[in-house]
Amino acid sequence: LNDAVDNKTLFRMDFSQPGLPQMAAVIRGKEPATSISFHSSGNHLFVASERDQRLRLIDCNTGTSDKPAIRFERQGIRLVESTHSEDCVLIASGSELYYHSIHDNKILRKFRGHSGDVTSISMCPANDTFLSSSDDGTVRLWTLQEAGCVAKMELPVEASALGAYGVFDGSGLVFAIMASGQDENYVNLYDARNYSGGAFLELKLSHASMEAVIQKQADLNGNATELSKKQLTSLSFNASGNQLLLTGQDGLALLLDGFASEATIQQTLCSSGGVSACFTPDDKTVLMGNKDGTISCWSAETGSIVKKLGGHTGPVSCIAANPTKEMFAAACTSTALWIW
Numbered sequence: 001l002n003d004a005v006d007n008k009t010l011f012r013m014d015f016s017q018p019g020l021p022q023m024a025a026v027i028r029g030k031e032p033a034t035s036i037s038f039h040s041s042g043n044h045l046f047v048a049s050e051r052d053q054r055l056r057l058i059d060c061n062t063g064t065s066d067k068p069a070i071r072f073e074r075q076g077i078r079l080v081e082s083t084h085s086e087d088c089v090l091i092a093s094g095s096e097l098y099y100h101s102i103h104d105n106k107i108l109r110k111f112r113g114h115s116g117d118v119t120s121i122s123m124c125p126a127n128d129t130f131l132s133s134s135d136d137g138t139v140r141l142w143t144l145q146e147a148g149c150v151a152k153m154e155l156p157v158e159a160s161a162l163g164a165y166g167v168f169d170g171s172g173l174v175f176a177i178m179a180s181g182q183d184e185n186y187v188n189l190y191d192a193r194n195y196s197g198g199a200f201l202e203l204k205l206s207h208a209s210m211e212a213v214i215q216k217q218a219d220l221n222g223n224a225t226e227l228s229k230k231q232l233t234s235l236s237f238n239a240s241g242n243q244l245l246l247t248g249q250d251g252l253a254l255l256l257d258g259f260a261s262e263a264t265i266q267q268t269l270c271s272s273g274g275v276s277a278c279f280t281p282d283d284k285t286v287l288m289g290n291k292d293g294t295i296s297c298w299s300a301e302t303g304s305i306v307k308k309l310g311g312h313t314g315p316v317s318c319i320a321a322n323p324t325k326e327m328f329a330a331a332c333t334s335t336a337l338w339i340w
């Protein structure tokens with residue numbers, strides 16, 4: 001995959017080019033992927049499968065999985081998040097988190113505190129802290145050096161326990177906490193260096209305002225009311241930090257203004273078949289994996305689909321963009337590397 005050249009300062013993920021991107025490598029699996037994560041170097045991709053209880057390491061330069069998959073029969077595995085070391089990852093299964101060495105296949109540290117299933121992990125790009133979210137309705141801040149959490153982030157009292165989600169921005173200086181409520185959703189932004197002082201910005205997104213914006217998307221066939229009430233399931237920043245991507249059940253997807261003092265929906269990218277989504281590193285496109293095995297490529301500026309890609313044999317449950325190469329990965333049962 002040497003054609004997927006390193007491109008740390010200028011990305012050219014041009015979806016208008018005929019025949020591009022193309023599926024350059026396919027790494028076969030036996031069960032659906034439940035989580036994927038690129039290392040910050042862009043050289044490796046980690047793929048976790050809960051049903052298979054395996055973690056695969058994929059070389060992004062060769063497009064192969066040149067090491068045997070690591071099995072987690074004892075503790076299981078559902079989520080994986082790369083760390084600053086290419087030899088270590090964070091994994092989650094049930095309510096427990098582990099810091100795992102791939103080099104010698106050993107658990108270096110266990111992190112306990114959640115009472116419900118861990119639903120997300122977000123590693124800070126700037127240091128060794130990370131966030132975890134759980135069905136117990138909490139978001140916790142940890143450091144790799146300690147088994148106990150550094151802080152427990154409080155959610156709005158109106159929020160549902162099932163809607164908690166935390167993520168760092170690309171600089172590691174800001175993190176966001178998302179929560180779903182009965183009539184509205186909440187997104188709170190924190191200074192990662194002064195989180196104890198509380199959120200510096202609190203955004204509220206009512207179901208009514210969401211419905212009004214979603215109704216303007218012409219291809220939803222009057223489904224705006226139902227979609228606006230769906231539980232939010234993920235949150236991510238674009239590379240510049242000026243947009244937030246919120247996704248939810250049944251293909252709910254919204255772009256928020258990351259710098260506005262009030263919750264401002266810039267684009268609706270809702271799709272009845274959407275199951276996973278991510279920004280490209282140039283901030284121009286949102287990639288959405290669909291139930292029918294296709295990938296919708298949405299313009300972040302206009303909210304229109306610029307290209308639709310096919311080739312996967314099952315629902316695209318995970319999708320992620322390589323941070324340093326003109327490449328993205330999409331996974332169903334098998335994992336595909338797409339390049340220009």
